[in-house]
Amino acid sequence: MSTNDTSVGLVRAEHADFETPLDLASGSQLPAYTLVYETYGTLNPDGRNAILICHALSGHHHVAGRYREDDKVAGWWDNMVGPGKPIDTRRFFVVGVNNLGGCHGSTGPSSINPTTGVPWGSSFPVVTVPDWVTAQARLADRLGIDRWAAVIGGSLGGMQALQWAINHPQRVAHALVIASAPRLSAQNIAFNDVARQAILTDPDFHGGDFYAQGMVPRRGLRLARMLGHITYLSDDGMGEKFGRMLRSGEYKFGYDVEFEIESYLRYQGDKFSDYFDANTYLLMTKALDYFDPAKDYGGDLVAALQRATANFLVASFTSDWRFSPERSRELVKALIAADRHVVYGEIESVHGHDAFLMTDPPYVDLMRTYLARVAEEVNA
Amino acid sequence: MSAPNTALRPDLQLIADWITPGSRVLDLGCGQGELLAWLKTHKQVKGYGVDLEVANIVACVAAGVDAIQGDLETGLADFGDATFDHVILSQTIQAMRHTEEILNEMLRVGREAIVTFPNFGYWQNRLQILKGHMPVSETIPFEWYNTPNIHWCMLGDFENLCAKNGVRVAERVVMDQGRRVHWLPNLLGSLAFYRVTRAPGRAKA
Numbered sequence: 001m002s003t004n005d006t007s008v009g010l011v012r013a014e015h016a017d018f019e020t021p022l023d024l025a026s027g028s029q030l031p032a033y034t035l036v037y038e039t040y041g042t043l044n045p046d047g048r049n050a051i052l053i054c055h056a057l058s059g060h061h062h063v064a065g066r067y068r069e070d071d072k073v074a075g076w077w078d079n080m081v082g083p084g085k086p087i088d089t090r091r092f093f094v095v096g097v098n099n100l101g102g103c104h105g106s107t108g109p110s111s112i113n114p115t116t117g118v119p120w121g122s123s124f125p126v127v128t129v130p131d132w133v134t135a136q137a138r139l140a141d142r143l144g145i146d147r148w149a150a151v152i153g154g155s156l157g158g159m160q161a162l163q164w165a166i167n168h169p170q171r172v173a174h175a176l177v178i179a180s181a182p183r184l185s186a187q188n189i190a191f192n193d194v195a196r197q198a199i200l201t202d203p204d205f206h207g208g209d210f211y212a213q214g215m216v217p218r219r220g221l222r223l224a225r226m227l228g229h230i231t232y233l234s235d236d237g238m239g240e241k242f243g244r245m246l247r248s249g250e251y252k253f254g255y256d257v258e259f260e261i262e263s264y265l266r267y268q269g270d271k272f273s274d275y276f277d278a279n280t281y282l283l284m285t286k287a288l289d290y291f292d293p294a295k296d297y298g299g300d301l302v303a304a305l306q307r308a309t310a311n312f313l314v315a316s317f318t319s320d321w322r323f324s325p326e327r328s329r330e331l332v333k334a335l336i337a338a339d340r341h342v343v344y345g346e347i348e349s350v351h352g353h354d355a356f357l358m359t360d361p362p363y364v365d366l367m368r369t370y371l372a373r374v375a376e377e378v379n380a
Numbered sequence: 381m382s383a384p385n386t387a388l389r390p391d392l393q394l395i396a397d398w399i400t401p402g403s404r405v406l407d408l409g410c411g412q413g414e415l416l417a418w419l420k421t422h423k424q425v426k427g428y429g430v431d432l433e434v435a436n437i438v439a440c441v442a443a444g445v446d447a448i449q450g451d452l453e454t455g456l457a458d459f460g461d462a463t464f465d466h467v468i469l470s471q472t473i474q475a476m477r478h479t480e481e482i483l484n485e486m487l488r489v490g491r492e493a494i495v496t497f498p499n500f501g502y503w504q505n506r507l508q509i510l511k512g513h514m515p516v517s518e519t520i521p522f523e524w525y526n527t528p529n530i531h532w533c534m535l536g537d538f539e540n541l542c543a544k545n546g547v548r549v550a551e552r553v554v555m556d557q558g559r560r561v562h563w564l565p566n567l568l569g570s571l572a573f574y575r576v577t578r579a580p581g582r583a584k585a
Contacts, residue, residue, distance in 0.1 A: 366441065370441050
C-alpha cells in the first residue's frame, strides 16, 4: 500500500457558527462563537460510526490529510487517521475540531469581539474542559451525531474524552484516554505556571492586549514552548536523539547555540512563537490545571465515573513523566472501582509524553485492535 | 469477533466449571483471554484479565475481554477489597517471586481464589531427578537455565503455605493429561487445582 492509499488526501476546514449563548464554568458567557472543524470519511445513514478527535495543548482541527498537494506537513495525527489506519476513515466518520479559545479559526482571544470590533485579548473568558465538551456537543447536534462511536484524545485531549463520558454518558460508546490524567499533579501545574509566567512577564504581552500594539510576546511563547518540549520528551529519548552532540564539534566558550539540543529547542520555540497565540497558550494551560471531574462529585472520582456508561481504553507510556503511567493507573483503578469496562495498556516507549503522537508498534496494535472492535459494534 | 465456540483446554475447563454463572471474575496472568472470553459467553461473567505483556492485552481486546496491563509482583493495588467472586491464578504462582503476597492479595480482592500449578512431585519429574537431571516435561517445558519457574512445590507444600496464611482449601483436583487423578495424586498428578478461601475468623496472616 503506498502512502497515498492511506491518506485521507486533500481536506478542507469547515466553520459552524453558533448564536445560542454558551454559559461557561467561570460564570461568564460567550454570546456567540464559531467552531472550525474537519471531517473525514462518511457518516453512515444510522449516524453511529462517528469518532471525535480531541486535541491537546497546541493541537487543532487539522487532524489528517493536507490542504494542498504541496503542503509540507499533514494533519497532526495523520499517522493514526486515514484509510486502513487504526482510526480507519473507510469505516468511521472522523471529526476534528479546534476548541474554543484556540488560535486556528475557532473563536478565541485573537478573534474580533463583535461588540468592540477589536480582538478579545485579555477579555476573552477562561474556558474549561467541560465548556469545550458542551461546545463540541452542540457541534455534534449540528452534524446529526447523537452518539459517538468513540471520543479519542491524548493528554489534554484525553481529558476531554473522559469529560464527555461523564457529562454525556448516553452520547459516548467508547472513550479512549491516552497519556492523560484524571487531574494534574502539583508538579504538572508548576510546569504550566512557569510557562505562563514566561508569557505574562514578557514586556510585549501588554496584559494580553498586544494585538492592538502590533506586537507578539514572542520571547515568552518561545520559552514556554521550550520548557514544554523538555517535559514532553524523556531523558533517554533526548539522549538518544541529541546526546551531547555539538553543532560545530568543539566548545566555543560562549552563550550561542552549541549543543544540538539547544538548537532543537530554540528552533521549536521560534517556530511555535511564529504561529501560536500567547493568550491561547495561557488559556489551554489553565484548562489543564482546572480539570478535575471528581470535583463535582465531592472529590470522588469513582462517583464521577459511575455516571459514565462508555467502555474505556486507557493507555500510557513508560517514559512519559509529564503524564506518567501512575496517573493513568489512578484512572484505571477508579474505573475498576466504578465497575466500568476498561482496557489498560502501558506501552514501552522512549518517546516520553510525545509517544501518543508516535507509532510505537504495540501502541498502534492496541489502537487498531480496539478500534476494529468499535467498528464491528456499529457495523461500520 | 464472534463468541468463541472452540472447546477450552482441559485445565481451563476445570477452572471454568468452578465459576458461578453471572459472577465477577479476575483472571491474573490471563494470557490471550481465552478463559475469560469463554466465561463471558457461556457463564455471563463480568471481570478483568491482568497480564504483563502488551501483546496479550491486544489479544484480549481482540477476544472482547477487558484486560489491564500490570505486574502481579507489585500486588493488586488497582483492585479494591472484596471486589470479585473468583480470582484465578493459572499456572503462574510457581513463576512468582512474591508467592505469599499474591495469595493474600487474591483473597483480599476476591471471595475465592483458584490457584493451579504444575506438581513438582509428579512421578516423571521424580524419575528425571533420579536420572540426575532437572525435569523437563509437557507441564514444565523449560530447561533449568531458562525457566521462569522459581518456586516449585508439591501438593503438601502448597497446602502448608495455605495453612500458614490462614487459607482454607475448599476443593482440590489433580489431573494428568486432561484426566482427573484420584489415587496417589502427589505422584500421579502433573497439574494441581485448588479452590481456596480465607479460613473463617482468620484475617490475613
